[in-house]
Amino acid sequence: MDSIANGEVIDIPLLQLLIAYFFVLILILIVRKQGIDKEKQIILAATRMTIQLVLVGFLLEYIFEMPHPGITLLILIVMEGFAIQNIIARVSTELSFKMKKVTVISMAAGTVFTLFFFLLLVIGLTPWYYPRYFIPIAGMIIGNSMTGISLGVEYLVNQIKKDPQKIEAALMLGASPQQATKKVANQAFYNSILPTINSMVGMGIIFLPGMMTGQILSGVDPLLAIRYQIAIMMGILGSVTLTTFILVKLGVRTYFNERMQLTFNDD
Amino acid sequence: MYKLKDIAYKDILAIKELTLGHEKITSISGPSGGGKTTLLRLLINFISPDRGKIYLKDKALENYPPLELRQQVKMLGQNPIMFGNTIEEEFEMAAEFARQRGYAKKQYQNLLARVNLNKELTASSTELSGGEKQRVALARLLLLQPEILLLDEPTASLDTENEKHILHYLADYALEEECRIIMVTHSPELTNSIADQQIIIAEGSLKEDYHGFDS
Numbered sequence: 311m312d313s314i315a316n317g318e319v320i321d322i323p324l325l326q327l328l329i330a331y332f333f334v335l336i337l338i339l340i341v342r343k344q345g346i347d348k349e350k351q352i353i354l355a356a357t358r359m360t361i362q363l364v365l366v367g368f369l370l371e372y373i374f375e376m377p378h379p380g381i382t383l384l385i386l387i388v389m390e391g392f393a394i395q396n397i398i399a400r401v402s403t404e405l406s407f408k409m410k411k412v413t414v415i416s417m418a419a420g421t422v423f424t425l426f427f428f429l430l431l432v433i434g435l436t437p438w439y440y441p442r443y444f445i446p447i448a449g450m451i452i453g454n455s456m457t458g459i460s461l462g463v464e465y466l467v468n469q470i471k472k473d474p475q476k477i478e479a480a481l482m483l484g485a486s487p488q489q490a491t492k493k494v495a496n497q498a499f500y501n502s503i504l505p506t507i508n509s510m511v512g513m514g515i516i517f518l519p520g521m522m523t524g525q526i527l528s529g530v531d532p533l534l535a536i537r538y539q540i541a542i543m544m545g546i547l548g549s550v551t552l553t554t555f556i557l558v559k560l561g562v563r564t565y566f567n568e569r570m571q572l573t574f575n576d577d
Numbered sequence: 578m579y580k581l582k583d584i585a586y587k588d589i590l591a592i593k594e595l596t597l598g599h600e601k602i603t604s605i606s607g608p609s610g611g612g613k614t615t616l617l618r619l620l621i622n623f624i625s626p627d628r629g630k631i632y633l634k635d636k637a638l639e640n641y642p643p644l645e646l647r648q649q650v651k652m653l654g655q656n657p658i659m660f661g662n663t664i665e666e667e668f669e670m671a672a673e674f675a676r677q678r679g680y681a682k683k684q685y686q687n688l689l690a691r692v693n694l695n696k697e698l699t700a701s702s703t704e705l706s707g708g709e710k711q712r713v714a715l716a717r718l719l720l721l722q723p724e725i726l727l728l729d730e731p732t733a734s735l736d737t738e739n740e741k742h743i744l745h746y747l748a749d750y751a752l753e754e755e756c757r758i759i760m761v762t763h764s765p766e767l768t769n770s771i772a773d774q775q776i777i778i779a780e781g782s783l784k785e786d787y788h789g790f791d792s
Contacts, residue, residue: 475654475656475658476658476660478623478654479654479658479660480660480670480674481623481647482621482647482651482652482653482654483651483671483674483675483717483718483721484644484647484648484651484674484675484676484721484723485674485675486644489673489674490674569622569625569639569643570643570644570647571622571623571624571625572623
């Protein structure tokens with residue numbers, strides 16, 4: 311009891327951890343009973359989660375013990391790579407090569423700028439590559455930007471494909487490509503930032519955010535935990551804003567050539 | 578105004594030589610799928626010919642800065658597309674797209690009257706019938722007073738009475754505003770009564786180029 315009051319973390323012995331898998335068992339039983347043919351998928355998901363987290367746990371322990379800027383950057387690149395791949399796979403229509411390039415550029419530029427801005431100016435991290443801070447914060451910023459960009463690119467690509475006549479009708483009146491696509495671009499941008507805005511509204515009342523919960527569980531003073539949470543939300547907002555703004559601005563341009571002709575670059 | 582020299586676009590259209598737009602009104606007719614709309618799209622530089630060149634005022638289209646070209650040449654597509662919620666917004670959007678501001682509501686109302694559309698400016702533009710939308714789209718375009726107007730079947734959804742009215746108005750407009758009109762038409766017998774040059778395009782090539790209307 312004393313140790314808890316002192317803010318120490320309660321250890322979870324391996325055997326007790328196994329008890330937690332009881333919930334997976336319940337799910338499997340329900341699925342089997344109801345004839346929903348998804349047991350394999352559930353077992354696979356639980357197994358994947360376990361293996362992935364164990365590996366990450368060991369990896370992080372190793373990295374935290376010997377911080378190195380090269381390794382931190384390597385991890386950043388790997389995270390960006392997975393995020394970009396995820397965006398491209400998630401969008402319902404095949405993206406053109408140019409659009410894929412735009413996705414990479416906006417993701418990289420937006421997240422890297424925000425990440426360093428955040429780590430150096432808000433947290434004041436020294437050395438800048440200290441992985442205990444760098445990696446989880448990069449993960450949150452990249453993960454949220456990934457969701458934002460996925461929504462934005464999905465809307466942008468589908469709307470332009472669905473209604474090119476409206477864009478051409480504006481061009482016929484003398485509009486520039488930017489003017490002709492303004493409505494679509496604005497809506498794509500709004501769709502991208504909406505989840506972040508919504509989660510800010512519900513935060514603290516409807517749910518306690520994961521990072522803050524984690525910090526509180528590991529003994530951090532709630533008032534410090536909320537400071538981190540507020541700061542990281544701002545960082546996420548900044549990154550989602552920047553990445554999707556770049557995406558929308560550059561993305562629209564991939565549909566036009568230098569003669570301002572609407573092209574469908576299905577290359 | 579326009580000169581086409583040995584142009585071809587995919588296997589849709591091929592024209593050895595053609596001048597058009599020198600006279601006030603040019604009509605383009607011919608069976609559907611023959612390449613008429615493609616010709617208009619080439620003229621406003623929405624597409625570029627695979628070979629050959631198109632000149633406007635002796636300058637090749639590709640040498641015009643795109644926005645400068647589309648400042649002079651404007652087009653009305655076959656399906657009228659509404660941008661705003663009200664008729665007034667349609668005019669405002671057109672003015673914004675063309676970067677020409679400072680019009681008065683009175684001008685919108687005058688244009689509506691001239692295209693024979695008895696509607697308030699506050700009326701919803703999305704709930705209009707096809708023919709009404711077509712007239713709003715035309716009025717919106719005429720507000721901008723381009724030098725050259727490309728119209729793709731501007732009277733397609735109109736009844737005969739309104740069609741006659743619009744065609745006569747266009748003839749007056751071309752005269753008053755010093756504007757050249759090149760229009761694709763589905764009813765050449767009506768349009769030719771006001772056209773100075775009549776072009777027939779079929780199966781992707783020029784079948785007839787007739788100058789000779791005198792008023």
